[in-house]
Amino acid sequence: MKRIYFDCNATTLMKPAVKDVVMKAMDYPYNASSTHKIGREARRIIEDARNIIAESLNAESNNIIFTSGATESNNTILSTFQNANYDIITTPTEHPSIIYYLKEPIITPVLDNGLIDLDALDKILSERDKPSLLSFILVNNETGVIQPVEEIVKIAKKYKTIIHLDAVQAIGKIEVDFKKLDVDFISIASHKIAGPQGIGAIITAGCKKEYCLDLDLYFKGGQQEKNRRAGTESAALIAGFGKAMELAVKDLSKFQDLSKLRDKIETKILEIAPEAVIFGKTAPRSSNTTCVAIPGIASMTQLIALDLENICVSSGSACSSGTSVISRVLSGMGAHEDVSGCAIRISLGWQSTIEEVDYFLQIWQKMYNHIKS
Ligand code: PMP
Numbered sequence: 001m002k003r004i005y006f007d008c009n010a011t012t013l014m015k016p017a018v019k020d021v022v023m024k025a026m027d028y029p030y031n032a033s034s035t036h037k038i039g040r041e042a043r044r045i046i047e048d049a050r051n052i053i054a055e056s057l058n059a060e061s062n063n064i065i066f067t068s069g070a071t072e073s074n075n076t077i078l079s080t081f082q083n084a085n086y087d088i089i090t091t092p093t094e095h096p097s098i099i100y101y102l103k104e105p106i107i108t109p110v111l112d113n114g115l116i117d118l119d120a121l122d123k124i125l126s127e128r129d130k131p132s133l134l135s136f137i138l139v140n141n142e143t144g145v146i147q148p149v150e151e152i153v154k155i156a157k158k159y160k161t162i163i164h165l166d167a168v169q170a171i172g173k174i175e176v177d178f179k180k181l182d183v184d185f186i187s188i189a190s191h192k193i194a195g196p197q198g199i200g201a202i203i204t205a206g207c208k209k210e211y212c213l214d215l216d217l218y219f220k221g222g223q224q225e226k227n228r229r230a231g232t233e234s235a236a237l238i239a240g241f242g243k244a245m246e247l248a249v250k251d252l253s254k255f256q257d258l259s260k261l262r263d264k265i266e267t268k269i270l271e272i273a274p275e276a277v278i279f280g281k282t283a284p285r286s287s288n289t290t291c292v293a294i295p296g297i298a299s300m301t302q303l304i305a306l307d308l309e310n311i312c313v314s315s316g317s318a319c320s321s322g323t324s325v326i327s328r329v330l331s332g333m334g335a336h337e338d339v340s341g342c343a344i345r346i347s348l349g350w351q352s353t354i355e356e357v358d359y360f361l362q363i364w365q366k367m368y369n370h371i372k373s
Contacts, residue, residue, distance in 0.1 A: 080213050116208045125158070141169045261354060303344060
């Protein structure tokens, strides 16, 4: 039986060209710290990938630090500022790698559609009497909601607040120009853009601003990543990340066309179930994501029914699914548990087709009619 994977915000299917690059690099015992020929080859592969990522995101390659993924990137940035006793302001709709890392986060609210409440943010930042860091998710992993980054940055700059963006779900979905964003740090991960798992990066603006801090060494030991992150770099994963980034940027408009499939799903679901609630519908959203609740049918019931038909979707973020915990993100948007507990996230990817969507809708309708009857 055919398997349909609509859980691409959890992780993505690697593109064949990316897999080729990874597999090729795996044929060699690459350690970029070695001075011999194979070591120098590894160094070249890593620096080529770093340059591709820098060019793709309009960042300086010197200011890209490879990590094991976005959890490490987020934790590293937050630990630096948390340890220095900065006020850390964030939203209720962040990824667990942000929200559960912080000891005393100051929460700035979001509106019902998931967008940051700009007036509340302005007020909270204006009340700070010590240096602060604002950390927020650019494209939400559960709802696809895209924050109005320009307006947020404008407010934060009034108060000399350092800004970190969790841009993990933004790459390949919307244009990400690091210099234009004018923020201090972003976190990114390869496995959300059809690259391999276990590799991510921090991009910094180089700490030119007043109050900014150099990142603390999170991993100590060797001098890799210009002394900023110890441990042998994985040339194969980094090469794959570089290729995935190149393709994500090249294929951006194709990815944005997924909105046609996403809209078809939403229209049909609303036709079958007018009581359905689509989270963040009035906000700008990434093209591939819909988070939809059918009040009265628990998320887990829907998930299992679809899984039995070989359709993979998720409830809430993958990091908290597998449990029946109510989505923190949807609660943060003001959703009542009766509704948020009935939400599933459908997230399409580069491989998704109209045929898959039609099949999904057919199965979804069958599931809905069965449960309702
Ligand atoms: N931030 C966001 C928005 C994410 O979606 C994820 C992955 N679920 C992470 C951070 C953590 O990324 P990683 O899996 O690379 O640690």
